[in-house]
Each structure stands twice: as structure tokens, then as C-alpha cells.
Amino acid sequence: MAQKNATPLNLREEGLSQETVFKGRLLHINRDTVRLPNGAEATREVVRHPGAVAIVALAGDDLLLVKQYRYPIDQETLEIPAGKLEPGETPEICAQRELREETGYRGRLDYIGKFYSTPGFSDEIVHLFSAEELIWAPLTADDDEFLSVERISWTDALRQAKNGNFSDAKTTLGILMLAGKKE
Structure with missing residues (x-):
């Protein structure tokens, strides 16, 4: 009321x-x-939930996204790289690790902000970073993780986020939050 x-x-x-x-x-x-x-x-x-990170990774004028199958929704999604915090791991260390595992790159990280994914029933907090000045430095992905890396232009990614074309909320929010900081 x-x-x-x-x-x-x-x-x-x-x-x-x-x-x-x-x-x-x-x-x-x-x-x-x-x-x-x-x-x-x-x-x-x-x-x-132990918490998570998500990374808006920019390779020049392109955004790196990962395509993967998501069992709970029975479909492939296009998302910014992300992953859960390990015990004792800082969000920045986790972001660098996840970026390397999922895209093969490491880079200069800048903190964008944080949000609760679904505060009505979960305590999961997601820390958002941007990554630029990317350098090839791959880590092996998790054994149960199958994904491919795709590039789309930053302009196209921003248009798609504004139009609600991404089914993944952290991807839309990460793109829009970074765009807000760039203005």
C-alpha cells in the first residue's frame, strides 16, 4: 500500500x-x-548467490560478446562476458579472469557500477566493468562452458540495447551504463 x-x-x-x-x-x-x-x-x-561480474569489452570500435546456450530458457543468447565470484576473489580479479576465459583477452578494466539482478528473491550482486586496450592472453574455459565469441560494432550494440534486442539484462544494462559514462 x-x-x-x-x-x-x-x-x-x-x-x-x-x-x-x-x-x-x-x-x-x-x-x-x-x-x-x-x-x-x-x-x-x-x-x-556469491556475486558476479560482467564485462563490457571493447576491441577498438567493436564490442565482444559471447554466444552460449542457456539451459533454463532453452535458447542461445548473446551476452557480455560474465561469471561468478570465487570465494575470497575480488570483483576486479574475477572480471580479468572471466574476460580471459570467455574471450581470450585481458585488458584495462574500469569499474562502471553494480546492481542486484533480482532483489525480489535473490541477493546476487553483479559488478560491471568495461575493458579496453585488449591483449590476447587466453585462459582455458570451464569444462562445462561452451561458447563462441562474436564482435559487433559499438554503434550497433548501443542501438540494439536501446531497442531491447538483447534477451540478457546484464548485457543491456552494461551497454547502456557504459554509454552513459561516455557521454
Whole structure:
């Protein structure tokens, strides 16, 4: 219910208990009981994620994208390189590693910003970087990762992002955020 006057509401929910429902290689799922601002109790199902990085990699006037099959949506996607943080790994180290694993390049990284991918049910935070001055320095991709690298012009990538042509949100957001910084 929206408040119509200027008095601020306390919207915070207090965690009362936490039950781990699933513990996987990548995700953990909790069923939490919370106290609502009105004093009532409710259940929240929460996906716990270690965090991730995504890289808007520019090779001159071209953007490097990775094409890969995504099982949950049963289709190939065209995305900016990305990956999850390993325990103890900083976002910058992770970004450099993922860039090398997925595209074969390393480069000068600049931090663009961060966002929560789906804060209604997950705590996953994605750190966005741009990468320029790329140098060939490949790392072996993960054993379960099959992808190809594609180049499109920055102008075309920006047009596609503005038109909603990418099905992957981090790709659209990364391109638009970098474009905003370049203006």
C-alpha cells in the first residue's frame, strides 16, 4: 500500500529464522521467516548467490560478446562476458579472469557500477566493468562452458540495447551504463 503523506514509513523486515532448503554448487536457497513492519510474520524464499561480474569489452570500435546456450530458457543468447565470484576473489580479479576465459583477452578494466539482478528473491550482486586496450592472453574455459565469441560494432550494440534486442539484462544494462559514462 502506497503512503500518501510525507511521513516516512519503516519498511524494514526483521529476519527471525532461516532454514536452508537447498545447497548447491552455485546457489543456496533459504526459507526465512520475517517480521513485517506491521508486526505480522511472513515467509521469504531467498536465493543466496556469491556475486558476479560482467564485462563490457571493447576491441577498438567493436564490442565482444559471447554466444552460449542457456539451459533454463532453452535458447542461445548473446551476452557480455560474465561469471561468478570465487570465494575470497575480488570483483576486479574475477572480471580479468572471466574476460580471459570467455574471450581470450585481458585488458584495462574500469569499474562502471553494480546492481542486484533480482532483489525480489535473490541477493546476487553483479559488478560491471568495461575493458579496453585488449591483449590476447587466453585462459582455458570451464569444462562445462561452451561458447563462441562474436564482435559487433559499438554503434550497433548501443542501438540494439536501446531497442531491447538483447534477451540478457546484464548485457543491456552494461551497454547502456557504459554509454552513459561516455557521454
